[in-house]
Amino acid sequence: MACNRIARGGVALGSVLAVWSAGARADFAVNMTPGVTAISREVYDLHMLIFWICVAIGAVVFGVMFWSIYHHRKSRGAVAAQFHESALVEVLWTIVPMLILVAMAVPATKTLIRMADARGADLTIKVTGYQWRWHYEYLNEGIDFFSTLATPQDQIHNTVPKDATYLLEVDRRLVVPVGKKIRILTTAADVIHSWWVPALGWKRDAIPGFINESWTLIEKPGVYRGQCAELCGQDHGFMPVVVDAVPEAEFQQWVANMKAKNLPAAQAANGGQPL
Amino acid sequence: MSIAAAPALHHEHDTHAGPPRGLGRWLFTTNHKDIGTLYLLFSLMMFFVGGSFALVIRAELFQPGLQIVDPHLFNQLTTLHALVMIFGAVMPAFVGLANWQVPIMIGAPDMALPRMNNWSFWILPFAFALLLSTLFLPGGGPAGGWTLYPPLALQTGQAFPFVILAIHMMGISSIMGAINVIATILNLRAPGMILMKMPLFVWTWLITAFLLIAVMPVLAGAVTMLLADKFFGTSFFNAAGGGDPVMFQHIFWFFGHPEVYIMILPAFGIISQIIPTFARKPLFGYASMVYATASIAFLSFIVWAHHMFTVGMPLAGELFFMYSTMLIAVPTGVKVFNWVSTMWRGSMTFETPMLFAIAFVILFTIGGFSGLMLAIAPADFQYHDTYFVVAHFHYVLVPGAVFSIMAGVYYWLPKWTGHMIDERLGRLHFWLSVVGVNVLFFPQHFLGLAGMPRRIPDYALQFTEFNMISSIGAFLFGFSQLLFLYNVIQTIRGGEPATDQVWEGARGLEWTLPSPTPYHTFTKAPVVE
Numbered sequence: 001m002a003c004n005r006i007a008r009g010g011v012a013l014g015s016v017l018a019v020w021s022a023g024a025r026a027d028f029a030v031n032m033t034p035g036v037t038a039i040s041r042e043v044y045d046l047h048m049l050i051f052w053i054c055v056a057i058g059a060v061v062f063g064v065m066f067w068s069i070y071h072h073r074k075s076r077g078a079v080a081a082q083f084h085e086s087a088l089v090e091v092l093w094t095i096v097p098m099l100i101l102v103a104m105a106v107p108a109t110k111t112l113i114r115m116a117d118a119r120g121a122d123l124t125i126k127v128t129g130y131q132w133r134w135h136y137e138y139l140n141e142g143i144d145f146f147s148t149l150a151t152p153q154d155q156i157h158n159t160v161p162k163d164a165t166y167l168l169e170v171d172r173r174l175v176v177p178v179g180k181k182i183r184i185l186t187t188a189a190d191v192i193h194s195w196w197v198p199a200l201g202w203k204r205d206a207i208p209g210f211i212n213e214s215w216t217l218i219e220k221p222g223v224y225r226g227q228c229a230e231l232c233g234q235d236h237g238f239m240p241v242v243v244d245a246v247p248e249a250e251f252q253q254w255v256a257n258m259k260a261k262n263l264p265a266a267q268a269a270n271g272g273q274p275l
Numbered sequence: 276m277s278i279a280a281a282p283a284l285h286h287e288h289d290t291h292a293g294p295p296r297g298l299g300r301w302l303f304t305t306n307h308k309d310i311g312t313l314y315l316l317f318s319l320m321m322f323f324v325g326g327s328f329a330l331v332i333r334a335e336l337f338q339p340g341l342q343i344v345d346p347h348l349f350n351q352l353t354t355l356h357a358l359v360m361i362f363g364a365v366m367p368a369f370v371g372l373a374n375w376q377v378p379i380m381i382g383a384p385d386m387a388l389p390r391m392n393n394w395s396f397w398i399l400p401f402a403f404a405l406l407l408s409t410l411f412l413p414g415g416g417p418a419g420g421w422t423l424y425p426p427l428a429l430q431t432g433q434a435f436p437f438v439i440l441a442i443h444m445m446g447i448s449s450i451m452g453a454i455n456v457i458a459t460i461l462n463l464r465a466p467g468m469i470l471m472k473m474p475l476f477v478w479t480w481l482i483t484a485f486l487l488i489a490v491m492p493v494l495a496g497a498v499t500m501l502l503a504d505k506f507f508g509t510s511f512f513n514a515a516g517g518g519d520p521v522m523f524q525h526i527f528w529f530f531g532h533p534e535v536y537i538m539i540l541p542a543f544g545i546i547s548q549i550i551p552t553f554a555r556k557p558l559f560g561y562a563s564m565v566y567a568t569a570s571i572a573f574l575s576f577i578v579w580a581h582h583m584f585t586v587g588m589p590l591a592g593e594l595f596f597m598y599s600t601m602l603i604a605v606p607t608g609v610k611v612f613n614w615v616s617t618m619w620r621g622s623m624t625f626e627t628p629m630l631f632a633i634a635f636v637i638l639f640t641i642g643g644f645s646g647l648m649l650a651i652a653p654a655d656f657q658y659h660d661t662y663f664v665v666a667h668f669h670y671v672l673v674p675g676a677v678f679s680i681m682a683g684v685y686y687w688l689p690k691w692t693g694h695m696i697d698e699r700l701g702r703l704h705f706w707l708s709v710v711g712v713n714v715l716f717f718p719q720h721f722l723g724l725a726g727m728p729r730r731i732p733d734y735a736l737q738f739t740e741f742n743m744i745s746s747i748g749a750f751l752f753g754f755s756q757l758l759f760l761y762n763v764i765q766t767i768r769g770g771e772p773a774t775d776q777v778w779e780g781a782r783g784l785e786w787t788l789p790s791p792t793p794y795h796t797f798t799k800a801p802v803v804e
Contacts, residue, residue, distance in 0.1 A: 028740055029725040032657060047654045054644035062637060065615045069633070073623045074555070080622040080780075084557040093612045094605060101601045104651070109594060111653040116590045156733060158340040166339060167735045186587075191427040192520060194585060194660060198726040202656035205586045207521060208426060209514020212587035227735075229585075229660040229728045231420045233427060234346040237731030 033199065036220045036245070040201025042111045050104060057100075115202065118215040121183035125174070129186070129193025129206035129228065132235035136174050139185075143258045147172045149238045156238075167237070168225040173244040177251035178218050186212045194230035197243050203229045218245040293794050302397075305389035306794065307374045308691070313396050314371025315684070319760065321363030321403065322677075326753050328356040333715075333749035336742050339734055349732035350418035351410065357421035358438075361538065362445045363403050365672065368680045369541040370395075370452045373480045376687065377456060379785040379792065380474045382465025382801045387458035395451035402444035409434035420730060422531070423498065425512040425523050429505050439502045446491040453487035456480055465784070467803030471565070474783055475558065478565050479544030482572045486533045486540070489576075494530040497523060521586050528579035536575045539671060540568055542639075542679030543610055546632050548783075549686050550614050553629035554621030555780035560613040567606035567613075574603050584655045593652050600650035604643070611640050626778070627701030631682035634674055634709050642670030645720065660730075663723025669716045673752075674709070681708075681759060688763065689777045693791030694770030700762045707755035714748030 034044040072078045128135040130146075137144035150169040154160045163169065176182055186195050188206040196203030203226075204214045218224075226241040246254065294300045294309065304310060332352050335343045344352065374392065378385055386392045409416035414432030417423070423438075431438070460481045464473070473481075501523070503509040510516025512523045543564075551558045558564065580588060580596040588596075614636050623629070645667040649655050658664060689695050718741035723729075727738045734742065773790040784803070788796050 028721070029737060030721040032724045043653050043657055046651055047648070047657065050648045050651050050654065054647060058640065058644060061611060061615060061640065065618060065633075065636070068615070068618045068621070069623065072554075072618065072621050073625075075624070078620070078622045080555040081620040082557065083620075084559050084561065085563075089612075089616075090560055090563050090609070094609060097605050097608045101604060105598060105601060108597065108651045108653055112593055112597070113590065115653060115656070116593075156341055158342065162339060162736060164736065167733060191430070192424060196660075196728070198657065202653075203585055203659060204656075207514075207586065209518075209520065210587060225735075226726070227728050227731070231350070231424075231427065231730040233430065234350060234418070236350075237346065237728075237733050 035199045035201045036218050036222065036224065037200055037216055038219070039111070039115055039216070040199060042107075042114070043201040046108055046111060049107070053100060053104065057097075115214075118183050118213045120181060121215055122180040123177070124183040124185065125176070126185045126187070126211075127174075127195050127206060129188035129190075129195065129232065129239075131190050131233050132228075132239040134170075134174075134193075134195070134228075134239060134241060135189075138255070141255050141259070143255065145172050145258075147174060147242070149240060151238075165225070168227070168240045168242065170240055170242045173223070173242045175244045175246060175251060175254050176218065177248045178221050178245045179248065181215055181217045184214045184216065186214065191232050192230050193228050193232045193239070195226075195241060196229040197224050197226035197241055199224040199226075200243075205230055218243075221245050221247055303393070305385070305393050307378050307386045307389070307392065308792065308794065310386075310392050310396050311371045311374030311376075312691075314367045314374060314399075317396070317399055318364050318368035318371055318680075319763075321359050321367070322756070323760075324407070325356050325359035325364055326756065328352045328359065330749060330753050332356065333746040335732055336734070337746040338743065339736055339739055341733055344732070346732045347415060347418055350420075350730070351416040353730055354417045354419065354421050355407070355410070358406060358417075358442075359403070360672075361421065361534070362442075362449075363399070365538050365676050365680070366445075366449060367399060369480075369483070369538070369676075370449075370456075372476075372541065372545070372680070372683050372687075373452075373456055375691065376785065377459055377477055377480060378463070379788060379796055380477050380783060381460065381463065381468050382784050382797045382803065383459055383463035384795065384798050384800075386455050387462055388455045391451050392455050395448045395455065398444050398448040402441045402448065405437050405444070406441035409437045412437070422524075422527060423501060424527075425501060425504065425520050428501060429512075435505055436502065439498045442498050443495055446495045449487050450491050453484035453491075456484040457488075460484075465797070465800040465803055468784075471562065472803065474544075475547035475561070475564055476541070476544035479540040479547075479568050482568050483537050483540045486537050486572055486575065490530040490533040490537075493526060494534075497526040497530065500526075521583070524583050524586060525580065528582045529576070531582065532579040533572075533575040535668075535671075536571055538676045539639075540572065542635070542676045543568060545679045545683040545686075546614065546635050549628050549632040549682055550617050550636075552686075552778050552780045552782070553626060553632070554618050554623050556617060556621040557782075558613070559616035559619075560609070563609055564613055567609040570606040571603060574599060574606070578603060581650060581652075581655070584652050585659050597650060597652040601647065604647050604650075607643055611636060611643070624779075626685075627696065627698060627705055628682045628686035628778075630702065630705045630709075631678045631685065634705070635678045635682065638670055638674030638678070638709075638712070642667055642675055645670065658723060660728055661723035662719040662727045662729055665729050666716050666719035666723060669719070673716065674712050678708075684763065686778075687785075688766050689773035690785060690788070690790050690792060692767050692770075693773055694766050695773050695777075696766045697762055697770065700758060700765075704755060704758040704762060707758065708752060711748050711752030711755055715745055715752050716748070718742075718744045718748075 032044055032047055034041045124139045126137040126139055133146050133148040135146050147170045150171045151167050155162045186204045186206040188208045193206040194203050195206055200216045204212050222245055224243045228239045412433045416434050417431050417438045419428040500511040504511050510518040512518045512520045547558055578600045581600040649658055685696055685701055722738050722741045727734055775790050776786045
């Protein structure tokens, strides 16, 4: 009995330590990453541009304010002036922000237009959100499968230490080729979900009855992780997206293997459940 | 209240000088001051209820893994936290402040429609009893988020009709409150109080009231359609039946975005009263403040779909809503610049209301900056539905709206009670709150940018540290609010007597009244030169 309790305490302590050490590896990420596509870099640049504009405006406004708070205080013998309007400055601080906004709107518009243009895709994948897993269908290759959270319940309920990819691992990843324009169609079978991989620079809602079109062109091979971003019920936090971007040849090999395994039939035999 | 003991001798020319005693006073009162008090106390209660939900949420998120609540209860808590804070804490607090202040700021004897005033308050406790009772129903309370997006909201169990009815009741209460504010301001101003002489708090509330009347029925329509989809076989939002789930979002946010300004415009009004008082200098740009408020109100009707950039709107739609949203930065900027210019070359002191007002200007502006970032549609594709959004709207709602309410209470409480607040305790409350709120919400920007979605009960390991910090801030901020409660109670019970003007730099009709304000004021209209 006591032994058992000590053992359980040991596991709990171990998991806390694992959390801390895994956290230490994360080194307090404070910003968006530039991602792995041309679009994601544009989005990152827009983000940084608007951020620095805000910082600059904030520095001026708060600077004036703090100067005033320091110097124009009664305890320093400040006597209140009685001015209460000035047409010139009021017009100026209406027009100058307007110009800044126009300057900001131009690059934002350009990026938005590029993001909306899904023409000329090499590959089309239909992504369907379910409560609570993703279904991927390679429309021209005839491949489809479900992708479900692979993190064991024991880790979620803190009885065993958590993996580094806690909540961000699936049983079957979405395998895609690098350097190809991939059209991604999102929809849902039950409630609204949202398919999001931060490294690709966007998320898009998966809505029952709608098919949304997006695209991406991944430049660097790697594993990119994301999560469902639209509240979709109790396991909303437990339906990750994992994209495995591989070189073209490796992708063709994977396609051939999948076709050979005839996965859809196997899944159907399993009652529609993921294998 | 001291006037309660008005001698019976004066009965013939002053038929009801003081309030009746006992519970009946509060149940049947038509006095704007009593009703204002009721609203404010109710709001404070709901602030603690909604806050306790938030603390459970933050406790669960203290570390990865599921510890305290299961995901379903977690979703109920996030949903109810939002509904309680928006409809139960922030909105009633502003209505309470309007009830107390609007008549005494414009020289009116009471609100224009006093019986309706009583009714609009007393609906609220029933609405919230209904809403909170859902936690004890089989299947629990609503768990689909306060935005009630179908089809998810339609998966709600027995709680569903209770929630819809509660929302209807809150809406009726708000609309009646708004009608009352408009009727009072347009009809009961003292002679000489032309519109462009009204205090800014009155102006912002007038505009807010029009927003309320415009959009609360839209919310009522949206939730009624949900009710019909759930129980009467309609398919407004059911794609399989020819409906459109995205249409709900359009209707909801057509209400929802003006609602955001309903919760911030009165705050602008309060801050515009407080800063001139403690800077001992007239408000800079009064006219531009009024026009900026009106512009923000107008723009709030044409920006709604920026909450929906990721639903897959056509490019033209995305561009329109991006541009219109960016435009809101202009009148909002005008307001901030005006406040700073009011402080400029003033003669400032920093009593508790002023501290909260200054924190409001800084922290609301930070929330405004993240709002401007969110307006950039391509970047929003990354920010949307992450903790960056959570940080953004909490910055405008907590150190924004809630700080303004606290500033307003600290500012006017001496007038209402005749006692000065405990300044030392007030400052302690301020510093703990301002530190707590930033420790709570600032790291959430980082979490969102690093990729943490909102509304999740458990998270990947790289989000651990900032969640821990945020939770510590939450408990610091939450428990600091007990100081506010204590200070308010102590001020009601006693304290250093307040002068009629209360604050050295205070200007306006309310400061010509005795402190505490008599039960009936301005029974004869004052004349404003």
